[in-house]
Amino acid sequence: MGTSVTLTIDGEEVSVSQGTTLREACDQVSHSVPTLCWHENLSPANACRACVVELKGSRPLVASCSRIAEDGMEVMTNTERVRNARKVVAELLLSTSDATLAPDLRHLAEESGAQAGRFSGGASWEQPVRVDNELYVRDFSKCILCYRCVEACGTDAQNTFAIAVAGRGFNAHIDAGFGRDLPESDCVYCGNCVAVCPTGALIGKTEWDMRNQDQWDENKISVTETVCSYCGVGCELQLHVMDNKIVKVTSPMDHPITHGMLCVKGRYGYEFVQSEDGLASNS
Amino acid sequence: MGLTAVFGSGAGTSSYEDFHHTAFILLVGANVAEAHPIIFHHIMKGVHNGAELVVVDPRKTLTAQKAREHLQIAVGSDIALANALAHVIIRDGLYHKDFVNRATEGFEEYAASVKTWTPQRASAITGISAEQIESLAHRYAQAPTAIIGWTLGITEHHNAVDNVLALINLALLCGNVGRPGSGLSPFRGQNNVQGGGDMGALPNRLPGFQDLSDPAVREKFSRAWGVPIAEQPGWDQTRMFEAIEHGRMRGLYVIGENPIQSEANSEYVRHLFESLNALVVQDIFLTATAEMADVVFPARVSFAESEGTYTNSERRVQRVKAARRAPGQAQDDLWIVASLARKMGHNWRLQEAEEVFDEMRLLTTNYRGMTYDRLEKEHGLQWPVPEEGHPGTKVLHERLWAENVSQKAPFNPVEWMPPAEQVSKEYPFLLTTGRRLAFYNTGVQSNVYHHPHNTGEWMEIHPQDAQMLGIEDGEVIAVVSRRGQLEVPVRLSETVMPGTVFMTFHFPDEVMTNLLTIDATDPRSGTAEFKAAAVRLERVAVVTADGDLTSNALSSRIRKEDTDGHSKFGSLPSRVSSS
Numbered sequence: 001m002g003t004s005v006t007l008t009i010d011g012e013e014v015s016v017s018q019g020t021t022l023r024e025a026c027d028q029v030s031h032s033v034p035t036l037c038w039h040e041n042l043s044p045a046n047a048c049r050a051c052v053v054e055l056k057g058s059r060p061l062v063a064s065c066s067r068i069a070e071d072g073m074e075v076m077t078n079t080e081r082v083r084n085a086r087k088v089v090a091e092l093l094l095s096t097s098d099a100t101l102a103p104d105l106r107h108l109a110e111e112s113g114a115q116a117g118r119f120s121g122g123a124s125w126e127q128p129v130r131v132d133n134e135l136y137v138r139d140f141s142k143c144i145l146c147y148r149c150v151e152a153c154g155t156d157a158q159n160t161f162a163i164a165v166a167g168r169g170f171n172a173h174i175d176a177g178f179g180r181d182l183p184e185s186d187c188v189y190c191g192n193c194v195a196v197c198p199t200g201a202l203i204g205k206t207e208w209d210m211r212n213q214d215q216w217d218e219n220k221i222s223v224t225e226t227v228c229s230y231c232g233v234g235c236e237l238q239l240h241v242m243d244n245k246i247v248k249v250t251s252p253m254d255h256p257i258t259h260g261m262l263c264v265k266g267r268y269g270y271e272f273v274q275s276e277d278g279l280a281s282n283s
Numbered sequence: 284m285g286l287t288a289v290f291g292s293g294a295g296t297s298s299y300e301d302f303h304h305t306a307f308i309l310l311v312g313a314n315v316a317e318a319h320p321i322i323f324h325h326i327m328k329g330v331h332n333g334a335e336l337v338v339v340d341p342r343k344t345l346t347a348q349k350a351r352e353h354l355q356i357a358v359g360s361d362i363a364l365a366n367a368l369a370h371v372i373i374r375d376g377l378y379h380k381d382f383v384n385r386a387t388e389g390f391e392e393y394a395a396s397v398k399t400w401t402p403q404r405a406s407a408i409t410g411i412s413a414e415q416i417e418s419l420a421h422r423y424a425q426a427p428t429a430i431i432g433w434t435l436g437i438t439e440h441h442n443a444v445d446n447v448l449a450l451i452n453l454a455l456l457c458g459n460v461g462r463p464g465s466g467l468s469p470f471r472g473q474n475n476v477q478g479g480g481d482m483g484a485l486p487n488r489l490p491g492f493q494d495l496s497d498p499a500v501r502e503k504f505s506r507a508w509g510v511p512i513a514e515q516p517g518w519d520q521t522r523m524f525e526a527i528e529h530g531r532m533r534g535l536y537v538i539g540e541n542p543i544q545s546e547a548n549s550e551y552v553r554h555l556f557e558s559l560n561a562l563v564v565q566d567i568f569l570t571a572t573a574e575m576a577d578v579v580f581p582a583r584v585s586f587a588e589s590e591g592t593y594t595n596s597e598r599r600v601q602r603v604k605a606a607r608r609a610p611g612q613a614q615d616d617l618w619i620v621a622s623l624a625r626k627m628g629h630n631w632r633l634q635e636a637e638e639v640f641d642e643m644r645l646l647t648t649n650y651r652g653m654t655y656d657r658l659e660k661e662h663g664l665q666w667p668v669p670e671e672g673h674p675g676t677k678v679l680h681e682r683l684w685a686e687n688v689s690q691k692a693p694f695n696p697v698e699w700m701p702p703a704e705q706v707s708k709e710y711p712f713l714l715t716t717g718r719r720l721a722f723y724n725t726g727v728q729s730n731v732y733h734h735p736h737n738t739g740e741w742m743e744i745h746p747q748d749a750q751m752l753g754i755e756d757g758e759v760i761a762v763v764s765r766r767g768q769l770e771v772p773v774r775l776s777e778t779v780m781p782g783t784v785f786m787t788f789h790f791p792d793e794v795m796t797n798l799l800t801i802d803a804t805d806p807r808s809g810t811a812e813f814k815a816a817a818v819r820l821e822r823v824a825v826v827t828a829d830g831d832l833t834s835n836a837l838s839s840r841i842r843k844e845d846t847d848g849h850s851k852f853g854s855l856p857s858r859v860s861s862s
Contacts, residue, residue: 134733159316159327159349183735188720190320224606227593229586230723232471233321234595236662239587239606246587246607256662257299257599263320264721265729272568272731273584276610276858 007073022064022075023051031077034086034108036093037146038065039196041259042156045147049089050108054079061085087112095119097127098141101200105144125170132181135189135268137208138174142201145172149193149202157261162186163193191267195250195260204268206247217242225252228266233257235266246270284808285447286467289455289692292492292649293480296679297430297466298597298665302329305464307426308336311361311450312436312814316345317720319434319470322596326432335426337419339364340436341715342743342785343778354419355780358715358815359440359702360409364416365449366699367405369397369456371420378424382458386683389694393452396696408699410780424457428464435472435717439813441803445697452694460692461680471596473724474586478594481650481666482643487516491647507646519809527555534561538616539582541570544725544791547800547811548766565619568727569859571791580619581859583609589616590636592658594666598676600653601663610858702815703803706782710764710817712748713783714799717814722789729789740794743776743785744820752820761821762786767798770823784818 006015009029016025021044026033036048044066052061056074061082064075076082090109094116099105109116127140145165153163162185166175176185194202203211210216221242228235235258240248249267253260287293302308302325315323323346330336330349338350339361347353356364372378373394383390402413402420409416423429431454437446451460451467459465471477483490489512493500501512518526520542526532535556546552556562556575564576573579583589588609594600614622617636624631637655644650652668664675683692706713721736723729730737742762744754754760756775761768762784771786771794779785788796803812 133735135735155327155331157324158320159323189734222606224604225602226586226604226606227474227595227601229474229584229593230728231319232473232476232596233319234474234593234597234599234601234663235321236601237586241606244607252662257595257597258321259324261321261324264734265723266321268734269721269723269729269732270587271733272728273587273607275731 005069005071007069007071007075009075010077016069020069022053022055022062022067022069022073025069026053026064026075026077033064033077034104034111035065036089036104036108036144036198037148039148039151039198040253041261042148042151042196045151047145047147048093050086052082052085053077054082083112087114090114091116091118093144095122096124097144097199097201098139099199101142101203102144102198104198123170127173130181131205131208133183133189134205135264136191136194136202136204138182139201139203139208140173142199143174144199144201145174146198148196148198149174152192152196152261157259158188158190158192160186160188160190162188189264189268190262191264192261195262195267204248210247216247221247228262230263230265230269235262237262237266239270245274284444285451285695286469287492288444288448289451289695290680291690292679294477294598294666294679295466295468295470295596296460297464297468298677299325301430301464301466301678302326302334303332305329305334305428305430307423307429308334309339309423309429309431310336310346310350311339311431311433312446313338313432313434313470314340314342314344314346314436314717315432315434315470316349318472318718319596320720322432322470335422337422341780341783342717345720352415352419354409354411354415357408357410357780358713358783359812360405360699361437361446362442362449362697362699363400363405363408364411365453366397366400366697367402367409367416368420368423369393369453370400370405371402371417372424372453372456373397375421375424377421378456379458382683383456386458386461386688386691387455387694388691389696393456393694393696396698423453428462429454429457429459430464430466430468431459432468432470434470436814438469438808438810439716440810440815441703441805441812442697442700443805443810444807445700445805448695448697452697455692455694461678461683463678466678469596474595475593477596477598478592478600481594481600486519486522489646490643491649493647504646507642521804521806521809524552524555527558530558533559534563535559536563536565537572537576538565538620539567539585541566541572541725541727543572543575544570544795544797545788546802547797547804547813548802549791549795549797549800550767551802565616567613567858570725570727573859579859580623581611581613582619583613583615585616588613591617592636592640595663598665598679599663600650600658600666602655602658613858703812704765704801704815704817706817710819711782712818712820714762714764714816714818715779715783715785715814716788716796716800717785719787719789722787724789725791726789740771740787740790740796741774742771743779744773745777745779745781745783746775747781748784749773749775752822754820754822759823761823762799762818763821764799764801764816764818766801766816767795769794769796769798784820 003018004015012029014029033051036050037045046063051064053064054076055062090112091114130138154161163176221240224239228237236255238250239246251258251260251262336350337352338347339354339356340347341358402416406413431450454460487495505512562576563578564573565580565582566573567582586603587606591603592600621631649666652670652673653664668675721734759772786796800813801816
């Protein structure tokens with residue numbers, strides 16, 4: 001701590017404190033690298049390879065999200081190799097997953113000039129939608145196996161360990177244990193996996209239903225920051241309200257108490273507020 | 284209450300982030316993983332950074348399952364444990380002598396009081412081995428930093444304040460208060476318990492825990508409010524209930540509480556409320572209490588339909604904002620109270636929440652530097668915030684580490700007393716109560732959303748006990764205490780010890796747990812002993828093949844399963860929206 005290391009990024013010299021990742025160092029000189037699986041409140045999983053950079057002296061490209069900066073490193077963020085790698089990452093992901101609700105992936109594809117259909121028509125496998133409870137839905141056709149949900153469920157926040165990546169290769173998928181439905185698993189429905197999912201593969205049931213019925217309208221949703229009314233922890237809530245109904249609850253990722261994480265009551269236990277709806281209330 | 288007595292303010296001394304870097308976390312009577320899940324995230328961050336987590340709890344809770352060591356203590360024996368820990372720490376010379384000399388008083392008396400509390404004596408009472416007590420004492424005392432956290436397992440006892448004092452004594456003994464990574468943390472059970480106390484919603488306190496008995500304090504508020512401030516403290520709930528019982532109190536105005544279902548010995552509470560001449564209830568739902576009221580004021584949902592602040596368990600004051608329109612004629616609590624005053628002939632102005640806050644902060648040093656604008660921009664502020672440039676206070680009582688400590692923190696020797704009710708031949712089981720993760724209190728809020736595990740209430744019983752009584756998993760049995768009886772399905776579970784059973788009070792419309800609980804109350808804190816009631820368990824008559832019930836079956840309102848085997852959700856209660 002305290003000591004700094006000096007490296008160059010695209011020829012520009014930069015000093016950062018010891019322990020800084022290459023991704024952070026790149027940010028400091030505004031040569032930001034794209035990311036998909038990286039998340040500000042989670043440990044780097046090194047899963048997606050979108051953030052790779054070229055490092056002089058290193059044969060393979062390195063994942064900047066987790067590689068720690070060292071004195072004298074020469075890092076290149078925009079070489080042909082790097083650009084090509086990002087493009088292929090995007091093309092491979094697009095060949096297997098539905099990016100409709102994945103802004104980061106779509107952005108990566110656009111920036112890298114990916115051809116969405118390049119690998120289409122290859123091997124495919126069943127990616128079912130699992131609707132097994134009223135709180136959130138798992139749409140595996142959108143999953144890019146970024147591991148964020150696994151980490152939020154594990155040591156990075158919730159410490160419940162209800163889900164993990166199961167299977168190898170094409171069969172790799174996020175699983176709640178033996179393919180079980182969520183109600184039979186260890187899941188406690190905190191929805192912290194949903195909060196960090198970058199692709200909409202994990203999505204609130206209310207949002208899922210409303211989207212399917214073409215009722216979800218971002219333009220009509222207002223977001224108000226307030227505080228949860230259950231226990232005395234004081235979690236900040238962002239109430240997403242559409243047509244005077246709460247349709248989703250999140251928490252800011254930079255909040256000192258929640259770091260974006262909530263419990264099941266805070267995230268889903270809001271129905272009592274609007275339980276008059278549909279019943280005569282102005283009598 | 285205990286914290287106020289020792290330190291002058293009743294609040295947690297450290298911040299959640301202190302858990303990240305502390306060396307030792309001792310949780311006593313706190314199932315944080317279920318009752319305060321996001322604080323548990325902070326605790327686990329500390330554990331992953333190397334902190335040792337020890338959980339003292341009669342049940343093997345989710346929290347206990349994550350601990351390095353779980354001490355499964357007998358219900359209501361916490362003081363015996365704390366005193367024995369102090370005994371070992373003093374006996375072996377492990378206490379923080381410099382801190383004790385400079386910053387505390389009454390050490391000699393305290394040391395004398397724990398002299399007889401040998402680990403062997405405590406072991407016989409707590410059920411924890413003497414070796415484990417010795418070892419815990421050494422580890423706690425030798426940790427460079429340590430936080431003690433507790434919740435209702437400590438405070439829902441007839442000797443609640445003594446329980447808290449016993450833990451404070453330990454922290455004082457080892458200098459584990461007033462510095463980063465060390466402290467005393469009561470985790471507040473309800474969103475604004477801390478804020479209520481902060482605002483002087485205590486019979487003997489004015490906002491900021493300012494002492495009503497201090498003439499200068501009364502004079503200050505008298506001048507600001509233009510009315511004399513009564514010298515006599517008001518009544519707490521226990522005294523109010525006594526006054527109703529003796530006919531000295533005839534009217535009651537209940538705001539946002541459901542005491543008919545949430546208070547211990549609820550049959551007695553119902554009897555008290557029935558004897559009132561006037562009962563006014565202000566709530567968002569027509570709760571069981573509201574159903575008894577002469578007048579119901581429909582209120583807005585505080586966190587989603589009105590403006591204000593809550594204060595959390597780390598003294599952080601945060602803004603609450605309206606996100607939606609309230610239904611019908613539902614009104615803001617502030618508007619209702621002020622309008623009521625106006626109807627009663629007082630010329631109260633109808634104010635915005637921010638105006639009230641600004642008046643309060645000028646009278647309250649802890650809050651003086653807070654503005655709505657700052658609260659919004661800075662994710663809330665932790666009091667004390669004595670002036671507007673002040674960043675807030677993460678660690679309380681750092682003054683105890685100054686060269687010269689002006690106001691020393693006193694040790695308060697406490698003696699162990701068993702729970703008010705002991706098991707007996709007639710009532711051989713101890714019922715202890717608590718929360719489950721997905722639900723909350725009397726369920727007014729939490730029984731409405733569609734949680735997959737919303738299967739109603741059940742009672743946890745150790746498999747050995749069940750076998751002894753011939754009770755099967757899932758069987759509906761009768762539970763009888765000296766105050767009432769009910770029926771509930773059982774689940775065999777090794778989370779409880781033999782001889783102890785566990786229930787929540789989340790589903791009172793189906794299983795009214797507080798019919799059983801005892802209203803033995805600590806007069807100093809006003810909290811009843813929800814954690815220990817003696818009960819007996821009886822098998823109930825079952826439906827015979829031809830559909831008849833045998834005669835002595837209790838009226839059961841246990842949730843029925845539908846044909847798919849899925850439990851039906853209770854019908855959605857409707858918001859109260861017109862008066």
